[in-house]
Amino acid sequence: MWVYEKKLQYPVRVSKCDPRMAKYLIEQYGGADGELSAALRYLNQRYSIPDKVIGLLTDIGTEELAHLEMIATMVYKLTKDATPEQLEAAGLGAHFVNHDNALFYENAGGVPWTATYIQAKGDPIADLYEDIAAEEKARATYQWLIDFTDDVDIQDSLRFLREREIVHSLRFREAVEILKADREQKKVY
Amino acid sequence: MYDNQWREWKPYVSPLDPCPPMRIKRYVVPPNQYIPFQPMNLPQFPLNEALFRGTLWPALYSPYPSRRATKGG
Numbered sequence: 521m522w523v524y525e526k527k528l529q530y531p532v533r534v535s536k537c538d539p540r541m542a543k544y545l546i547e548q549y550g551g552a553d554g555e556l557s558a559a560l561r562y563l564n565q566r567y568s569i570p571d572k573v574i575g576l577l578t579d580i581g582t583e584e585l586a587h588l589e590m591i592a593t594m595v596y597k598l599t600k601d602a603t604p605e606q607l608e609a610a611g612l613g614a615h616f617v618n619h620d621n622a623l624f625y626e627n628a629g630g631v632p633w634t635a636t637y638i639q640a641k642g643d644p645i646a647d648l649y650e651d652i653a654a655e656e657k658a659r660a661t662y663q664w665l666i667d668f669t670d671d672v673d674i675q676d677s678l679r680f681l682r683e684r685e686i687v688h689s690l691r692f693r694e695a696v697e698i699l700k701a702d703r704e705q706k707k708v709y
Numbered sequence: 710m711y712d713n714q715w716r717e718w719k720p721y722v723s724p725l726d727p728c729p730p731m732r733i734k735r736y737v738v739p740p741n742q743y744i745p746f747q748p749m750n751l752p753q754f755p756l757n758e759a760l761f762r763g764t765l766w767p768a769l770y771s772p773y774p775s776r777r778a779t780k781g782g
Contacts, residue, residue, distance in 0.1 A: 570718040570736065644736045699716065700738050 529586035530680045534597040536671040539610035542598035544668055549591045550625030550633040553657040559584035561638040565647050573695040580688050587681055648696050655689035739771040
């Protein structure tokens with residue numbers, strides 16, 4: 521179970537009225553390398569992975585949910601006061617027709633989130649390598665998003681999220697090292 | 710059948726589990742995990758054996774016994 525704290529992991533301030541940016545931020549909400557994919561991927565892998573790294577997956581998977589909230593907050597702030605005309609001008613006309621101002625788990629191209637974005641191979645090394653790759657891809661996405669806005673407040677929050685991807689990648693690589701341990705241990709069956 | 714490429718761990722077993730527990734689970738760590746960049750002049754298999762095994766170098770060879778053939782755990 522989880523305990524919820526009614527605050528964001530890191531402050532989200534949006535200082536520029538720019539609904540266009542919401543369309544791109546949604547990539548990290550419902551995209552293949554987004555926070556929903558990350559959270560569900562890690563929290564699902566926990567069950568069949570060796571017990572030494574279950575806690576790590578729980579912690580990082582939970583943090584990804586906190587990141588999901590931050591992205592959602594950005595998108596919400598950017599779109600909540602937009603008229604249909606403004607949404608259409610921002611490239612969100614199709615989104616408006618389908619969802620009004622509601623958020624939806626989709627990527628920047630409007631493709632709905634799908635479970636095929638995540639994997640659970642059952643082999644601990646393969647699963648952790650997917651996690652490492654996912655963190656690096658999410659880091660890259662944050663870079664391109666930072667490149668795509670001149671709102672310094674959004675950039676600040678995105679830089680925090682990008683840094684977390686760097687830390688998570690290292691933690692997953694440490695988990696691989698943990699699972700590689702006791703190499704010399706000879707076993708007789 | 711399990712060589713030193715295999716690791717084992719003991720998953721939690723609940724007194725309330727519906728099925729007989731598997732007390733030991735195993736996974737394989739293939740040898741590429743320990744070779745960040747392959748050094749020169751590693752020992753080699755004879756060529757016909759290399760073709761059969763899929764690699765020229767014993768250091769990279771990872772046998773994978775079928776877990777289906779084993780009894781018990």
